[in-house]
Structure formats: C-alpha cells, structure tokens
Amino acid sequence: MMQDYTRYVSQTGKDLKPSGIRKFFDLAASMEGVISLGVGEPDFITPWNIREAAIVSLEQGYTSYTANAGLLELRQEISTYLEKRFGVEYDSNNQIIVTIGASQGLDLAFRAILNRGDEVLIVEPAFVSYGPLVSLAGGTPIPVSTSPANGFKVTPEQIEQAITEKTKAVLLCSPNNPTGSTLTKEELTEIAKIIKKHDLLVISDEIYAELSYDEVFTSFAAIEGMYERTILLNGFSKGFAMTGWRLGFVAAPKPLTEVMLKIHQYTTMCAPHMLQHGAVEALRNTYHEVEAMKRSYRRRRNYVVQTLNQMGLECHTPGGAFYVFPSIRSTGLSSEQFAEQLLLEEKVAVVPGNVFGESGEGYVRCSYATSMPQLQEALKRMQHFIESRKLVKN
Template identity: 70%
Template sequence: MIKTGYISKTITDLKPSGIRRFFDLAANMEGVVSLGVGEPDFVTSWSIREAAIASLEEGRTSYTANAGLLELREEISRYMDKEFRVPYHPENQIIVTVGASQALDIALRAIVNPGEEVLVVEPCFVSYAPLVSMAGGVPKTIHTLKENDFKLMPEELEAAITAQTKAIMICSPNNPTGTQLGKEELIHIAEVIKKHDLLVIADEIYAELAYDEEFTSIAAIDGMIDRTILINGFSKGFAMTGWRLGFVCAPKEISEAMLKIHQYTMMCASTIAQYAALEALKNGMPDVEEMRRSYLRRRNYIVKSFNEIGLECHNPGGAFYAFPSIAKTGLTSQQFAEQLLLEERVAVVPGDVFGDSGEGHIRCSYASSLEQLQEAIKRIERFLIKKK
C-alpha cells in the first residue's frame, strides 16, 4: 500500500471515464449488440494500409521532424484550404499529433494559466473537462438544451463568460449529440467570442461526416482564424482510429508553444502512420465519401426508428451518433443503459457521462451495420414495452 499523498491531487480528483464501464460490462457478455463504440465499422482503405506497408519495406522507420513529415504537413495545408477554406502554413502552423486527443491536451497546456477558466459546451466528449483540469485550468460548463437540438446559443455563451475566461471548447459535429453548427450560427457565436477576446479550441474531428449542409469551420468565419486552435485527424473520416494520428492548426505563436510540449512529451507521431495519412489525403477521399453516404443511410434509419418506437430523437447533422431522449421511461440514463444491457443485450452509453445536460438521454453509435441497427431497435422496442 503506497503512502497517502504520492498521487497527484488533481489526478485523484478526476473521475474515470464513464464510457469504459459499459464497454467492460458488455465485453463479458455474449450476444451483445453494441451501439456504444465511437469508431467506424469500416476497415482502413487498402491503399492507406499499402502505403504503411511500403514505408516499412523501404525502411522509413526513424523519427520525423517533431512537427511531423513536412510533406504530410504540406498536404494537410492543401487539404484544409481546399475543403474548408482555412489556410495554414505547413512550416509553422501545423503539428502532426498522436491522435486528436493529444492535440487537445497540448492545446490546453499551451494556453491555460493556473486558475483561468475554459468554457466547456455540454453534452461533450468525456475528456474535455479533465484535460482542462490537468492543464491547471478551471472547466466551466455551458449546458445546451434539447429544445435547441443541443446547439450553443450566443446568449448562453455570453452569460457564461467572466473576467477569468480564457477560451471555449467547441465540437461540431458534436460527440455525443451529432449536432452540427451551421455557418450563420457560428457567425453569431464568433461575434461573442471576438467581443470578449477569447480563444477557441475547435474539435472538428467529424468534419468529413456532415450530412444536411456543408461543414463550416469556425476558423473560416471572418476574424476567427487568428484566435482558433483547430483540431482534426484521421480517426473518424478516414477510419483510422487505431493508427492514432491527428493534427492541430493554429496561429504561429500558439503553434510554437504547443510544439515545445509535443517535443518534450512525444517527440513525434508514428512515422509509419504519417506515411499512411499522406496516402489518405492524396487518394482517400472517394472512400470517405462512400462511408459518409453509408452513415447517412444509417442515420436516417435509426432516427426514424427511435421516433417511431417512442424515443424522441433530433436529427443529428453530422458524426455517427444519435442521442434519443429516454426521459419518458422514468429511468435515469444510467438505469436505462444498465437494464437494457442486462435484459436485452444492447450496449449504449448513458447520456450523463457527457455532462449533466446529457441526463435523460443515451448515446447510440450508428457506425454499425444496418442489420445490427435493426436488431438493436427490435430489442430496444421490446425493452420499452416491458417498462410500460
């Protein structure tokens, strides 16, 4: 037994990820249909895998530059400008990271001083508030509302800002709700951000998976590129979760600060994964579009089905998550998810793990085959009938 005080108080006070508990439960059960995993069910495209194999065969196994292969950063620069109209210089404004998660970490550590507030828009991915705390900051939540499809309203942002506020974290399309902020909505949010001289950490990892309207980066809004730290990667759109490769784009001064942290903690991202990502950007877009169309069909099915069986569900504009309300059952999110798993062998994630404003909902990933989604809906409907 180690002595009390050996573990950092900051880490001691952090709660474990609420997602993992349900994954661990489901892993020990047979016949489970899982709507819980937040990753594509597609295998990484063959041309991308082949590029990684070629890099090994050719002996390209040493470190790259700390910021990543220049050739890859140049390709990222072209990609971001062409697809999203956000120009970044490959020499000093782009860093290749070990997934988008590491990009979030170094972004926060580069800008946050002890005690400064970072606004976290809930429901949100489980790591946001803990990462703020580990950077020495104070996470302050903004609760979005179901009646607004969980979209951040400018007045909600205005009301949350204090003299200690340094930045805001925004994820669009959102995990867990799938909500996407449109261009006009981002313009109004940007006005508040500029008024109060805030920075934005924009998690745009699902940018390639937008369905009903063209994706707009907040960095593309007038006056925002110089105050935005833009995070993206290859996990979701390119089905490369296990490759652990992301990137972060930011103004030169912020990028240089992030690079210091990256140098000392990571050296560089995987060389092999970087060559794979280079191929993804050069030739992988047809496969991305095929996956996007498949997710769109699945989204249309699962949202329609949830509403038909009595679980009210807004239409998510992007990503691959539905976020139906289970409030009418009288169960908490945790109770619903546990009982559904034990009684019907369907794994979902309780909404409250994504923040208090997620209570009364469950996150359901539709990155599963249509057959699995149909089976899950059949079991959930049966579960609901039993609970009446």
Template identity: 70%
Template sequence: MSLNHQNYLSKKAMDLEPSGIRKFFDVAASMEGVISLGVGEPDFITPWNIREVAIEALQDGYTSYTANAGLLELRQEITAYLQRRFHVEYQAENQVIVTVGASQSLDLAFRAILNPGDEVLVIEPAFVSYASLVTMAGGNPVRIATKEENGFKVTPEQIEASITDKTKAILLCSPNNPTGTCLNKDELTAIASVVEKHDLLVVSDEIYAELAYDQEYTSFAAIPGMYERTILINGFSKGFAMTGWRLGFLTAPSEFISVMIKIYQYTTMCAPYMLQLGAIEALRNSSDQVEKMKQNYWRRRNFTVQSLNKIGLECHTPGGAFYVFPSIKKTGLTSEQFAEGLLHQEKVAVVPGNAFGASGEGYIRCSYATSIDQLQEAMNRIERFLLSLEVKESDHLKQAK
C-alpha cells in the same frame, strides 16, 4: 509497514472521473451476443490504399523519428486539404503539428494556453475528456448546458452569460459528440461576435468535419476575424476510418505552435513515421472512399432516427458525426439505469447520457457506426426492452390498487 500509495499520488489525477463510455464498453466486451452501439468508432476498415502504403513503408524500413511537428510532406498535404475542403489557409512549415490522435492535439492546446485558474467554456453535452483535459492543464472548465428543444445548440446569449474575467477560451465541437449537432455558418458567426467582443480564443474540435450531412461544413477558423483566435483540431480517425492509427493534427497561428512544439518535444517526440506516410496517401487519394462511408452513415442515421421515434424514444435528427441522442425520460429511469437494464436484459450496449455532463441525464448515446442489420436488431431489442418496462409499470400499478 505497508505503504499507503494514495499519499504519493496526484490529487488532481485521483479526482478525475473515469470515462463513462469505457465503463459500459468494458462490461459489454465481457458478454456474448452483445450489439454495441457504444464506442464511437467506424465499423469500416481503413481503405486498402492507405494500409498498403503503411505496410510498404514498414517493409522498406521507415522506422525512425521524424521532425517533431511531423513530416513536412504530410504537413503540406494537411494544409492543402484544409484549403481545398474548408477554405482555411495555413503554413505547413510553422502552423501545423501532426499528433498522436486528436485527443493529444487538445491536450497540447490547453497546456499551451492555460495558466492556473483560467476558465474554458465547455458546451455540454460534451465528449467525456474535455473537462478533464482542461483540469489537467491547470484550468477550470465552465459548463454550458444546451437543450434538446434548441437542437442542443449553444446560443451566443448563453456564452455571454458564462463569461467572467477569468475566461480564456471556448471549446467548440461541431459536429458534436454525443449529440451530432452541427452548427451552421450563421450560428458560428454569431458566436464569433461574442468571442471578439470579449477577446477570447476558440479551440475548435473538427474531428467529425467530414461527416456533416445536411449542409456544407464551415470551419470556425474560416469565420471572418477568427483565424487568429482559433486552434483548429482535426485528424484521421473518424472520417478516414483510422481510429487505431492514432493520427491527429492541429493548426494555429505560429506563436501558439512554437509553444506547443516544445511541450510535444518533451512528451511524445513525433507520430510514427510509417503511419504518417499512410496519412499522406489518405489525404491525396481517399476522398472517394470517405464519401462512400459518409453516404452509408447518412442512410444509417435516417434509419436509426426514424426507428427510435417509431418505438417511442424521441430523437432529434443530428446534422453530423455518427451518433443519435434520444430521450429516455418517458421511462422514468435514469440514464444509467436504462443503459444497465438494456445491456443486461437485451444485450444492447449504449452510453448513458450523463457520461457527457449533467445536461445529458435523461438521454442515451447510440452510435450508428454499424451495419443496418445490426441496427435493425438493436432497435428490435430496444423496443422489446421498452415494452417490458411498460409491463412492469402496469403490474406495479395493479399491485398499488
């Protein structure tokens, strides 16, 4: 008798939706000549000085475990970096954990604070893993849809209207993935007043903090009264071009950290020793390279937004990260139809907006973390695809007559 394996699997795990980003990336990877504007990954190689330190560390035999929370030297550099860049002060000894990517930081945060049935407000469009991470931790994600006419910015009124007696926390991501929206100090302060009024926590994903273009970045933990209520998530993947290193970190009041470190002990133990040494070098001596990459992204952002608007896809100017989120509603296609058609007809990979929640329907996410030449060619192909849709619509109307 054959075994029905589904009878032995977790229903919660089976019910998780697969990543809409990976779906299109996997298809694109199997095709030749594809320009990928899909996966959110810097096209820059990790700066050499960082790689060199990690290589030397491996050669010198730094291959053992570290403290669960990470090397104290690295945690000290993290706290100095946060103080220097974002004016928030943490204690390296008991308020920092070095994690295997910022995604693990999010997982630790939710598992530490959520009891079954607790609600977390998730601002959408949102990164694909947010709601699933809340669910896996036993909580219930409550989605708040933002709108293009408001720059995809959540309002305090929207947050207040979504709060119930089960609401435990709000998950913020600024600059946002996928929209690139960046909340300024006044907007964060207005949200903070709601947080304090309703005695909530905030999990603040600040992984794109180094890539805020038009204003000085404000960390949510720096807003008056929010330090004690904030679990701050950050890492090295985006700003330092270290995605494959899988190094993130979280900072929070020590009471939260003491619980998270227990979870970490039983799941991961620690981040790799030699990579942590590379991260120390990143924080100490790589600000110039980070700034150069940021300036490149800024130029690409401006080019991509201007190009998309020129060819007829309305696109707001994102304040940070390396994504644009243009509307494709005028085509009459769903986000998935548009993305599939563009991929197969013109070999350009984008992510359908509904991968980031229902409010993302009618949009696509394009990453401009690629060269200007590639972006130019991608824009040409997208324009050609739009023209083909107009021809098909014209032929359809003629046949209808």
C-alpha cells in the same frame, strides 16, 4: 507486504475523476452476445490504399523519428486539404503539428494557453476528455449546458452567460460527440461575435468535419475574424476510419503553434513515421472512399432516427458524426437505469447521456456506426424492451 501507494500518487492524479464510461464498459465487456451501439468509432476498416502505404513505408525502412511537427510532406498535404476542403490557409512550415490523435492536440492546446485558474467553457453534452484535460493543464472547465429544444446546439447567449473575467477559451465540437448536432455557418458567425467581444480563443474540435450530412461543413477558422482566434483540431480517426492509428493534427496562428510545438517535442517527439506515410496517402487518394462511407452513415442515420422516434424515443436529426441522442425521459428511467437495464435484459449497449455532462441526463447515446443487420436487430430489441415494460407513456 502491500505497499501503500496513495502517498506516492499525485494530488492531481487523485482528483481526476474516472470516466463514467469505464463502469459501463466493464459491464458490457463481461457479457456475451451484446450488440453494441456504444462504440465511438467507425465500423469501417481503414481503406486498403492507406494501410498499404504504411506497410510499404515499413518495408522501405522508415523507422526513424520525423521532424517534431511531423513529416513535411504530410504537413503540406494537410495544408492543401484544409485550404481546398474548408478554405482555411495554414503554412505547412510553422502552423501545423501532426499529433497522436486529435486528443493530443487538445492536450497541447490547453497546456499552451492555460494559466492556473483560467476558465475554459465546455459546451455540453461533450466528449469525456475535455474537462479532465483542462484540469490537467491547470485550468478550470466550466460546463455550458445546451438544450434539446435547440437540438443541443449552443447559443451565443448560453456562452455569454458563462463568461467571467477568467474565461480564456471556448471549446466547440461540431459535428458533436455525443449529440451529433452540427452548427451552421450562420450559427457559428453569431458565436464569433461573442468570442470577439470578450477577446477569447476557440478550440475547435473538428474531428467529425468529414461527416457532415446535410450541410457543407464550415470550419470555425473560416468565420470572418476567427482565424486569429482559433486553434483548429482535426485528424484521421473518424472521416478516414483510422482511429487506432492515433493520428491527428492541430493548426493555429504561428505564435500558438510555436508554444504547442515546444510542449509536443518534449512530451512526444513526433508521431510514428510509417503511420504518417499512411496519412499522406489518406489525404491524396481516399476521397471516393470517404464519400462512400459518409453516404453509408447518412443512410443509417435516417433509418435510426425515424425508427427511434417511431418507438417513442424522441430524437432530433443530427447533422453529423455517427451518433443519435434520443431522449429516454418518456420511460421514466434515468439514463444509467435505462442503459443498464437495456444491456442486462436485451443485450444492447448504449451509453448513458449523463457521462457527457449533466445536460445529457435523460438521454442515451447510440452510435450507428454498426452494420445494418446489427442496427436492425438492436432497434428491434430496444422496441421489445420498451413495449414489454410498457415504458413509453403516450
């Protein structure tokens, strides 16, 4: 007899919208010979020295729990890294928590600061998890749409317009997934004025910090007066090519880390011990490899941006991450139509922009974290798709 589970499932669970990416994934996964520009992770495998450190850790039997906040040795390395690389100082004893990816850091941050009904402004187009995580923590996600005219960079005015008396925090992600847009120090400074004026917090998702190509990356916590108002999220996934390790960290003023640590110790206990040893090695000895990966992405970015523009899919040059976000408006198709038809006809997977929020409609996300030969072939197929259907009306 079939059990009726709906009466068991929580209202929160029911209310949670399935990710728009899921449907597309199922379709793409069912096909053969697909070149995917839909992957949100590096095409590099984790550098060997990092893998080796984790293997050694296992061999030596580091299979126990660590401190809730993570290995002190790792927190010290993170502290040094944040100070040397971004000029922000965090005490390894009580201001840093090693998390299961930056994703868990997000969850901790929202749960630590939100009361029911509190609003969090989410700059869109945005990573798919932000809104649902805010909802799960009892808050209300409020989308703040950005404009392609401004390279999808949020302006202080756009933020201010969305602020109400319930607003508690703003979520920023720069370099951004899915648009790749990267805020400069000056732009962050202008945003900071609004944050201060309205007495808000910023949750700064800096997971793509290592992948900033044209400017030296500025952490939001490094902006004057913002250290006290920032929950900084970062991790090893993107810059160090360690997505599957699920290792990130959160750094914040002590009163906030204390609360996050309480939640972390009850939900997670700690991040995996042997993997944390890998992360220590990542921070100590991987600088040259990270730089080489960054150079490789930068080349591919230049190649993809110019090739897309040449074929009539207008796209701005993103300052970081490994995504380009071309407009497909000239084709007269919606994002979903474009992505679906491109997949079925040419076997190239891109992600429809609308899954990242309403302001992503009319765009698709293409990841260039794929080998050059694959990229070249994918772009050739896209060009064929557009030309054969005379989609671009010049």
